[in-house]
Amino acid sequence: MKKISLILTIIFLGQIFQSCHDDFDDMNVSPNNAEEVSPNYLLSYVISETTMRFYDLVNEHTDIAGAMQYTQRGTEFNAANQNCYQWGKGSWSGYYDILRTNQLMYEAGEEENNQFFMAASLIMKSFIFGLLADLYGDCPYSEALQANSSLLFPKYDAQKDVYEGVLTDLRTASEILEGLDSRLSVLASSDLLYGGERDKWIKFANSLRLRYCLRLDNKKGELGINTVNEFNDAASKVFESNDDNATLVLLGLSEDNSAAGGSVRSSNKPYAFKPGKPLVDYLKERNDPRLQRWINPVERKWDFTATEETTVNYIDIFGDSYEMTILPTNNTSLDTSVYVGLPIGYDNLEFLGNYNRGEGVRDYPDERSTYISYLSPIYFENSNDYVNPSLITYAEVEFILAEAAYLGDYGVSSVEEHYKAGIEASMDQYKILSEAQGFDFEEFYNQQTVSYNSSSITNKHELILTQKWIALWLQAEAWFDWRRTGYPDFEPAANPAYGPALPLRIAYPEPFADPQYVEKYEEAVANLVKTSYVPSNQSNDHSYSKMWLLQGTEKPY
Structure with a gap:
């Protein structure tokens, strides 16, 4: 039934949003008025588009998957891009497309006095803006989505300010949800993540709060928000099993809801x-x-x-x-x-x-x-339960708690308990524990190369992050963790495009020719700091330049 409802939603949205996708180069173009579309449909659209964009950022075919050494291209075609870090400029228009629709959902929630849609909008807004800051650094935030007010050339907000806004909105969303009934006022078939279950949305919001508190660990002294307090407030309301994962079920019917390697999106099987x-x-x-x-x-x-x-x-x-x-x-x-x-x-x-x-x-x-x-x-395959994309998982949350306990600043105890639970959650996510014949998890865990108590492993931080890298198979969070910690300690490409190191960010999209836009772009580029791997004749806007998040941390190099 849920799949049928999603099919109908996709067909309906294809008609509703056709005009919205004709020209989305300008992030401030205003789409249809909110009252013309039910927020239920807007929610389905925002969830599916956000999750698919996140999936396409790091699936088996992508440059980040190559940098994280999950996959490599086995032919010359585009091998330099994926295998040797020859990254081009990024594109963020699709993210701002979703943010415009997400803003419509918030406004529709206000008009209908339905606080769930407002809370869900804040969560999805936080996810997307947090991701944009993760990928690029400074980005349009406070002035974005305001074309109706004739603000056509928004400034690039400081990366720090975006992260603070993300944490604030996630806390607000959690507080709103905690005041609602357990069964939300939303069509269950429109909520493609949780079918209208309030408690799972609360856990989703707070799990993301943990992610971003840890993301900012190296910079917490520079923030106007106390990430330790935020972490402590969120930690009791996070994912508790894989049933809580923020996962989208792929239907395999069109490019918009199919896995990257199936026949719908790949004319030949991608053996490369x-x-x-x-x-x-x-x-x-x-x-x-x-x-x-x-x-x-x-x-x-x-x-x-x-x-x-x-x-x-x-x-x-x-x-x-x-x-x-x-x-x-x-x-x-x-x-x-x-x-x-x-x-x-x-x-x-x-x-x-x-x-x-x-x-x-x-x-x-x-x-x-x-x-x-x-x-x-x-x-x-076009769809498969093991390939369904997730925005965040229970395994990731357990590894966050394990690292927080290791760091010692966040009020979390028992590093090993959470570390072990993270590995077990990852295996359960792929049904290893129920389907692998003759597999004994305790025997596996007690190996000297796996156990947190192993006397042969002296760098416990690296152990946690390396097992988290495995659990984050084909997920972008592995790259963000590596940037923050330097773990796993990867050997760089044999033939790197810019020297023996991995990239740190995605370069901004090419700015529009309008002088006002170029001016704001150049202000953001000036806030980036080149590393020694950026050629002297190239711009600060480079995949080997450091954004604020990495500046002064000596991480990952």
Whole structure:
């Protein structure tokens, strides 16, 4: 029923918002009047568009996924962009499209005296503006969305001010929701996240508060808002299980509601996207069953003990069977593992197409090396429960609490309890605990390379953030965590575009030619600080420049 309702909503919104999508280059163009559209439909639109944009920021095909070493391109086509950090300018018009509609939802809530829509609007506004500040730095905020007042060229607000506004709005939204009935005045089918359950929206708002309090940890002394108090106020009202995850169910019917690798959005199966070797090796070394949920075994496996070529059926921990050709070799440079990732940071086809091939035959297209693992078949489908995108998850919340306990400033106790719960929540999210055959979580956790109490691991902060990186598989938050902490301690690309380091931000969209807009853009660019990786003849507006959030922190470098 929920899927049918969403289909009808999508069809309806396609008609309602057609005129709104003709020209959205100017973030201040006013769309239809609020009274013409039910806030229920506006809510569905805002949730689905926001979640899909967030998903498309870091799915298996994206540059950030490459920087976080989740995936690599296995062909020359655009390999420099993803594998070697040759990032171009960003685009934020789509985010401001959503924000305009979200503002309509707030106004409709005011007009109908429906405080839920006002609270939901504040939460979604906070999510989007927080993300814009995360990606770019300073951005239009306080003066944005005011074309009706003839304010066509909004200033770029300081990144600090945007974050403070985000935290303030999230607290306000939580307070509004706490005063409402447990069943909200909204069509359950229009609330694509929680079906009108008030308590889950409260947890969503407060989980985001934790995210942003920790995001600002290195800069909390420069803020006009007390993030420790904010964290303490929010911490008792956050996600408690995966049932609380802010997850959108993909329908797989059109580009707007399908996974990136399915036939709706990819004319051919995207075999070019390979798992990164650091991720694969980390999971293999710990016998982590998430590897087998996300990654395929190789089709051709080298073996030092084999005497002749044979074909076998390899059965993974979930009982899935894969045909595999075993090839004899004595070449110790070859990876003889069942799961093989692509090394990081190459854009040369000779390397990408021949990695781990040895003297084996090369009878495959450039993108389909059978000596390297592909992504799991779930990433070739239009929809799949394991690929449904989330805005924030219970696993992330537990790792936030674990790090907060480790840092010691936030009133959270028991680092290990939350660290362990984060790993368990991640595995439960992918149904490892219920479907992996013969898997013992306690045995897994008690490994010296996993356990928080391990005597062989001295840097506990890095351990927390590295396991969080695994749990955040194909999510943008991993990049934001790395920028803030320097963990995981990634080896940069072998052939980086701008030197041996990972990018720090996305460059602003090209400014409009109008002098007023250019002036405001240049004011924001002047607030960025170049690192040594920015060529001297290039602008501060560069992916290797530091925004306020990173300035003076010596993080991540």
